Amino acid sequence: MRDLEIWANIFNKIGSFDYAIGIDERGVPYPSNFDDIFDQFFFLAGVIVELPLGLNNLVLEINHLKNTWFGSANVILHGREMTSKKGIWRKLRNMDIRKLFYQHLGGVLCNLNMNAVVVSVDKRKIWSYKTPVNPYPMAIQAIAERMLLLDEKASRFLFWIEKRGSKEDADLSDAIKNLSALGYVNEHLPKYQTDRLKTREWKCWFSGKKENIALLQVADLIAHYYGRYMREKHLNQKKVEIAWMSKAIEEKLFWVVEI
Template identity: 30%
Template sequence: MIEKGDYIVYIDESGDHGLKNIDPNYPIFVLTFCCFKIPEYIDIAVPALQKFKFKYFGHDQIILHETDIRKNKDPFQFLRTSKDLRSNFLSDLSNIIEKTPFIIVPIVIDKSKLKTKYAQPFNPYHLGLRFGLEKLNEVLLRKDQVEKEIYLICEKRGRKEDKDLELEFLRICKKDEQFGYKQTDFEEMTYRLLLADKKSNSSGLQLADLTARPVGLHYLKPSQPNRAYDIINSKIYRYKIFP
């Protein structure tokens, strides 16, 4: 029986992975791999988000989505009613992210550059998964996770997309598979990909969701003030940009 790993990884995205109609205002695709030590996830991350939800909503069935919060969309429309309330809400949420220990492996795919450089560019999501796994592998080797089972959790996106992603994941993890000049032995750990329903009330997926867009905005406008990025910056391990 494979020994269970000491870490759990949650993956979320910002932007879309399509290459046909690229948004000139956000021509990138971002994946963030958020790696938690399991006891810290259980004892710190989960209860902190639960307390936050009960404080502002009176229950814990809310799913925190960065886009909905930013745009004051249901169920966050109450944030429009008071600047102080919105400020306190965002401050409390930022404090949770800041105080929760986890490592972020961010991957930024510049879709415009990708299309310019390659006649037949790879799927940005699949590229992000590969590069993220390469960096994650480095993190877990340093954490003595060799020959342990590590779960990667990401949201479902659709039957075809999910099937393609699962096949790509298996292809990446094959021992004899190589991409470019660099070869990573992904079999040093046993990786498992788990696709969660979008309605899954996962604390890890929600924290991952809150980290992805700040990374993207920092890439696009590095000189622009970005408090959300400043909060997560110390957690980032080897920012990867492609191409």
């Protein structure tokens, strides 16, 4: 399986880790249309698996789901594309099929050996700071702080992140290096766990979307559907696929952090 081959490559290059944390976001980190309640927020999901067994379980279960519904097709689970119901996702236009698929997906997520953290950032607040802070690395730090609560004895953590652009990836890489060296990603952020964060080793690895990494796809689903869940809760709306996914989201969330 491609994911496990890539993991073997990571292991050979930068060593073993106690946990991998798949990272993906919903929304954009920079100021946008604050008149829209949803655009006020940036959501970052971290999907946490113990290595190697948790990752092996996740890859096997996600690939089994894909094979059940799409056979040998090269399918990438992506919340926005699934919601659009275009291309390979056209079959979800049929309500009966959509219900069965989302119930199957929700059941798979509930049974995975993983935990999840979602960081919800109110961009109106952070961009009004005297020194504005990029919410993406801010959310990374919040997830790292919760990792210390999840397992106090673990010492090596890998953030697995989807590639975006050379500058964005370099900025995130530098922020994560700061966790190990300084205990924080940015000097302007509150420093709640600085001394403890410095005693752990934090690394990152970037993969492209076409590499079809199951861990990153689960992170995308958590971020996408949690963001939609919160928006529709605020607007007093309820789409059926959100109802089908909400049990899985609520059951697997180890922590929701609001900034």
